[in-house]
Amino acid sequence: MITLERIAKTYDLGSATVEALVQVDLSIERGEFVTVMGPSGSGKSTLLHILGILDTADAGIYTLEGHDLTTLGDRELSRIRNEHFGFVFQSFNLFNEFSALENVMFPLMYAGMRGPERRDRAEELLSSVGLDHRMGHYPNMLSGGEQQRVAIARALANDPTLILADEPTGNLPSEKGEEILTILESLNRDGVTIVMVTHDDELGQRGSRCVRLRDGRIESDTRKAA
Amino acid sequence: MSLFDRLKTSLRYIRGRLVESILIVAAIAVGVALVAAMAAFWGDYNRQTEFLLNDPAYREVVVEVVGTERDLDEAVAEYDPETAETVQLGLDELTLAMRSVSAAQYAYLADRTRLQAGVSERLQNAIAQGRFGGQGAGVPPAGTAGALAAPAAEALGGDDTNDSDSAPDAGQIVEAQPLPREDAGEEESEVERGEEDDTDERAIDAAEASRDRNQAASPAPSGGGRGQFDGAGGFNLEQLLAGSEDVITEFPVDWIATISGTEQLFAAYGLEADQGSLFTDEDVEGGNAVMVLGSDLAGRMFPDDDPIGQQGLFGIRTYTVVGVLRPSEIRDNETGLMINEMAFVPNSDAQVSFGGFTIDFTQASQTLRFAVADSRDIERAVSQIESFFEAEYGPGAVAVSARIEEAAEERDQIGRVLVVVLFLAVAALFIASINLFNLMLMRVIKRTKDVGISRAIGASKGSVFRSFLNESALLSLIGTLIGLAVSPLVYRLLASSLVVSAQALDGVGSTSGMAGNWILLVAGAAVAAGISIVFGVWPARQASRIDASLAIRTE
Structure with missing residues (x-):
């Protein structure tokens, strides 16, 4: 599904340059549940952002379903993010000025879906994560677990093929984290590819494949026997 | 993302920071x-x-005599201030002047005067008190029937009620007084408020002076002060109104503002007769007591009757109305009155003799007027007129002035003020726009993370740009609509403070003027809106350039 070849990313911090990723080759198949682990600063988030084309690599080739993404413009890339990818973040990253329902409606709005249809779809998504009763609530009125579930509903809005989760349980108490993980696993069972960055060794073992990064390089890449 | 969605989203952000949004909109x-x-x-x-x-x-x-003792009929060499008498300008001078002044189409006299319609109380009293020669007590001509008897007797009887009704047929002398030339505007109120007392006083003085002269020249036959009022030759108002059953002596108005002029005055002012006819230079030369009325004045004086052919007592003379003017938009610039409210009489010498007195009506006309057909000719006309009078009477004998020159100066002055005010208005808009710029830049910074999130869930750079531009444009447009709604008020405020005492702008700032200019008003608002919208472009561009990956990691 996704192939990264010799991907490199350097951050220029003025006084020093930081090599976030060095010569990363990675291939992700449809339906995988990949966990990305590694110490702080090992380039996990950078890798995730590059996979989600929120960020672009300085060098290397990114191929999505056989298409070289480096040739595409911002509009096309945004469209891919909107329709094929879904992001889930550690700090939820909801729009605080908008209700849970409206947050979920945003990606639908960017996709050009019409108002009433959009509302129905968003309600359906929120129900599927068990938030029927919280649709009109603003993020600051919701618990962390609820906020993350809104974020997942938002990530799922346009039926993405890939979910990119950056420590989705990092800010949650363990039982709430477990709920989130359960949702992700069930999505994976339905065929959605998942890439999840985590610190947690136990969580790292929950996926079908674990990629370990150190200093911007892939240290290990282990697949569980099915 | 549809425009509607974008607007809704922008509104939410605007509502989210309501106070600062309201301030910037204001x-x-x-x-x-x-x-x-x-x-x-x-x-x-x-x-x-x-x-x-x-x-x-x-x-x-306008050609005015410098000093009051100058006679333009005399050539320069003979001019002697000691001996020169009352200045007189008349048709002869006009005719003469027109030969050398080719730029001007018209030459005429047009002196502003005021005529009394009817009899003033004060004059009645003056007569009753014998100031016209008789001793108060001796005046009543017991056997004399007629106009004077009733009021005089009444006054002497100590009955001071003086109901004007009780003296319906009493006509009285008022000499037409030239209205002082002053800046119009004030003059209008002058006419209203009047110097009635003063005018009466002068009229009375004039009459007394006239009597003295007459007495000196040919002593009254019956001799003695009181005698003048006795007998057939006595001072008798009835004489004034001899054979006068048809002469109207009472009008719904007390005074009429009058232009005492010559024939070409009408052409120069573009006035035409609606009923009857205008007076001609023959009337002027012949001293005919004819009168042309402005349309509104005619309606007020003769509400029920056809004014043409009516005879009325104005001042001391009986005038016959020969014409009524077609309604005109013109306001007389010297009195500030509408032409429709004024009367026109021939500017001619006239004497009225009665009771052994001769009252001289002559108005020493000190002003000749010329008019050009096209205001562009005015400078040429001024210089020709100046040369003519200088050649004829020597330098400095007359002052030649054109109102257009004063007006142009006034216009320039106001123009300069307008430039300053316009500059301030633009400065105010500019400052507001800069504030909008700052506000939007701040919002971009504050919403950096939101921008990152939007990008992650599928917003393109263009979409981010449009969202922010949309928000600032919405603030601008709301401000513009409110501004447009209050702009007529501001307009009136500007007009009333700028147009004070500026006759060149008479009519500017009236609501009718406003109505014609709504296009400019809206255009001005549109330009202003455009300017403020432009100030939102840069912040929106900054927003679109935010690095989504970094933005999303900021806490």
Whole structure:
């Protein structure tokens, strides 16, 4: 599904340059549940952002379903993010000025879906994560677990093929984290590819494949026997 | 993302920071209102001044005698201030002058005077008190029937009620007094408020002086002061109104503002007869007591009857109404009155003799007027007129002035003020726009993370740009609409403070002027809105350039 070849990313911090990723080759198949682990600063988030084309690599080739993404413009890339990818973040990253329902409606709005249809779809998504009763609530009125579930509903809005989760349980108490993980696993069972960055060794073992990064390089890449 | 969705989203963000949004909207509203009002005012100002410069008053060149003792009939060499008598300008001078003044189309006299309609109480009293020669006690001509008897007797009887009704047929002398030339505007109120007392006083003085002269020249036959009022030769108002059953001596108005002029006055001012006819130079030369009325005045004086052919007592003379003017938009620039409210009489010498006195009506006309057909000819006309009078009477004998010159100066002055005000209005808009710029830049910074999130869930750079531009444009537009709504008020405020005492702008700032300029008003507002929208472009661009990956990691 996704192939990264010799991907490199350097951050220029003025006084020093930081090599976030060095010569990363990675291939992700449809339906995988990949966990990305590694110490702080090992380039996990950078890798995730590059996979989600929120960020672009300085060098290397990114191929999505056989298409070289480096040739595409911002509009096309945004469209891919909107329709094929879904992001889930550690700090939820909801729009605080908008209700849970409206947050979920945003990606639908960017996709050009019409108002009433959009509302129905968003309600359906929120129900599927068990938030029927919280649709009109603003993020600051919701618990962390609820906020993350809104974020997942938002990530799922346009039926993405890939979910990119950056420590989705990092800010949650363990039982709430477990709920989130359960949702992700069930999505994976339905065929959605998942890439999840985590610190947690136990969580790292929950996926079908674990990629370990150190200093911007892939240290290990282990697949569980099915 | 549809425009509607974008608008809704922008509104949410605007509502989210309501106070600062309201303040910026208010600032823009002020800027827009000022600019729009100024634009409309500027348009009015130009249109109105153009219009005014074609007004008859501004096509007129006025020649005034310097000093009051000069007679323009005399050649320079013979001029002697010691011996020179009352100045007199008349048709002869006009005719003469026109031969050398080719730029001017018309030459005429047009002295502003005021005629009494009916009898003033004060004059009645003066007669009753014998100031016209008789001793108070001796005056009552017991056997004399007629007009004087009733009021005089009444006055002497100590009955001071003086109901004007009780003396319906009493006509009385009023000498037509020239209205002092002053700046119009004030003059209007002058006419209203009047110097009635003063005028009466002067009229009485004039009458007394006249009597003295007459007495000196040919002593009254019966001799003695009181005798003048006795017998057939006595001072008898009945004489004034001899054979006068048809002469109207009471009018719904007390005074009428009058222009004492010559034939070409009508052409120069573009006035035409609606009923009857205008008077001619023959009437002027013949001293005919004819009168042409402005349309409104005619209606007020003769509400029920056809004015043409009516005879009325005005001052000391009986005038016959020969014409009524077609309604005109013109305002007399010297009195500030509508031409429709004025009367016109021939500017001629006239004497009225009665009771052994001769009262001289002569108005020493000290002003000759010329008019050009096209205001562009006025400078040429002024210089020709100056040369003519200088050649004829020597330098400095007359002052030649054209109102258009004063008007142009006034216009320039106001124009300079307008530039300053326009500059301030633009400055206000500019400051408001800079504030909007800062506000939007701040919002971009504050919403950096939101931008990152939007990008992650599928917003393109263009979409982010449009969202922010949309928000600032929405603030601008709300401000513009409010500004546009209050701009007529601002316009009126500007007009009333700028047009004070500026006759060249008479009519600017009236609501009718406003109505014609709504296009300029809206155009001004549109330009202002455009400017403030432009100030939102840079912040929106900054927003679109935010690095989504970094933004999303900021806490």
